[in-house]
Amino acid sequence: MDSGFNALLQAIGPLLATLMIAAALILLWRRSRSVWLIVSLVAELVSLGFRGVIALAPELAQSAPLFFSVWLLCSIAFAAGLLGYAIESTQKSAP
Numbered sequence: 001m002d003s004g005f006n007a008l009l010q011a012i013g014p015l016l017a018t019l020m021i022a023a024a025l026i027l028l029w030r031r032s033r034s035v036w037l038i039v040s041l042v043a044e045l046v047s048l049g050f051r052g053v054i055a056l057a058p059e060l061a062q063s064a065p066l067f068f069s070v071w072l073l074c075s076i077a078f079a080a081g082l083l084g085y086a087i088e089s090t091q092k093s094a095p
Contacts, residue, residue: 011055014051015048015051018044018047018048018051019048021044022041022044022045022048025037025040025041025044026041028085029041032085032089034084034085034088034089036081036082036084036085036088037081037085038081039077039078039080039081039084040077040078040081040082040085041081042077043074043075043077043078043081044074044078046074047071047074047075047078050067050070050071050074053067
């Protein structure tokens with residue numbers, strides 16, 4: 001693989017994945033109106049903001065000691081929201 005393409009893929013890949021996840025959450029929310037999906041969506045969009053800080057001002061990310069801890073908390077909030085939605089959905093469809 002060309003190293004330029006590889007670098008582009010590494011730079012754009014996470015952004016595309018985040019945007020696709022956000023779009024999927026919005027589509028699911030439009031159908032169910034679950035607060036769990038809102039939690040996941042907000043956490044994912046905040047994570048996107050963290051990615052933007054790393055891309056635009058990497059020195060800020062390095063100088064703020066809590067930066068990566070807060071980013072990790074966003075990932076945990078995203079996962080908790082998705083798990084909450086999955087539990088909620090399975091309880092609604094259970095006999």
